Amino acid sequence: MITIKRYAAIDIGSNAMRLLVSNIVEQEGKDAQFNKSSLVRVPIRLGQDVFTVGEISDENIERMIDAMKAYKLLMKVHKVEHYKACATSAMREADNNRDIVEIIQREADIHIDIIDGKKEAAIIASSDLKEYIATDKTYLYVDVGGGSTEFSLFSNGKIIASKSFKNGTVRMLNNMVNEVVWVEIEKWIKLNTTPFEDITMIGSGGNINKLFKMTGKQQDKPLTYLGLNAQYAMLNKMTYDERISELGLNPDRADVIIPATKIYLNAMKWSGARHLYVPKIGLSDGIVKAMYYGRI
DSSP, rough: OOOEEEEEEEEOSSEEEEEEEEEEEEESOOOOOEEEEEEEEOOOOOOHHHHSSSSSOOOHHHHHHHHHHHHHHHHTTTTSSSSEEOOOOHHHTTHHHHHHHHHHHHHHOOOOOEHHHHHHHHHHSSGGGGGGTTTTTTTEEEESSSOOOEEEETTEEEEEEEEEEEEOOHHHHTTTTOOHHHHHHHHHHHHHTTOOSSSEEEESHHHHHHHHHHTOOOOOOOEEEEEHHHHHHHHHHHOOOHHHHOOOOOHHHHTTTHHHHHHHHHHHHHHHHHEEEESSOHHHHHHHHHHHTTTT
């Protein structure tokens, strides 16, 4: 006898908003299974507003309202029992974030939690990582977003350190990440990974998923530093239009994929990681699991 519950997570990021609907299969004597039922992504680049002028524009507020109304209807159609909407870097820093939370609550009947970088990293780390982390190895988990990047170090199956940095793809596109931030990231990675001999990296986020898909590798096979660096060189040689027309990238992916690749490459170089695994996990997956297990 099995029981199926339906949970949903809304991830309001700096580059896009996502709705994940998950079927949770419960069976006596077995661990709960989390199966994706639906994933809807809307490319509303909130970070472009916030990181340049300090607040989210009226146009994007209207787009957010429309998206949230659509998400509300989709959750109703899917018969979602519980949901959580979490906003990250862009909403954290927007001067008008509290006004937007009230507007979305009033217009779409969806409550938004604005979470800090530490909580974001913790939620992401609580997703499905146990399936990929061996208890006798050390892993650096890197999640690159539009406004921030979250780093978590795991050793012997436990989290050792976690840190969020204001370095994301949309910030980099707008030349808003100075050398000091890069130095801080390098110092943190080296400080926390040096005690360990062999580091394996795990990456999450839309850009690394796309880069992995472009290689045609099987899901359990890793990317290498040399392979990722070759992709970076290839992407850099192409124009924005060529990345869309020849590689089939979405317009909102064709520009951010280059700065994202740079972050992953630097993380591999500074940690000494030779392999990068790309499981299909992210903040929305972590939100669903955290809700189910009562962590948020």
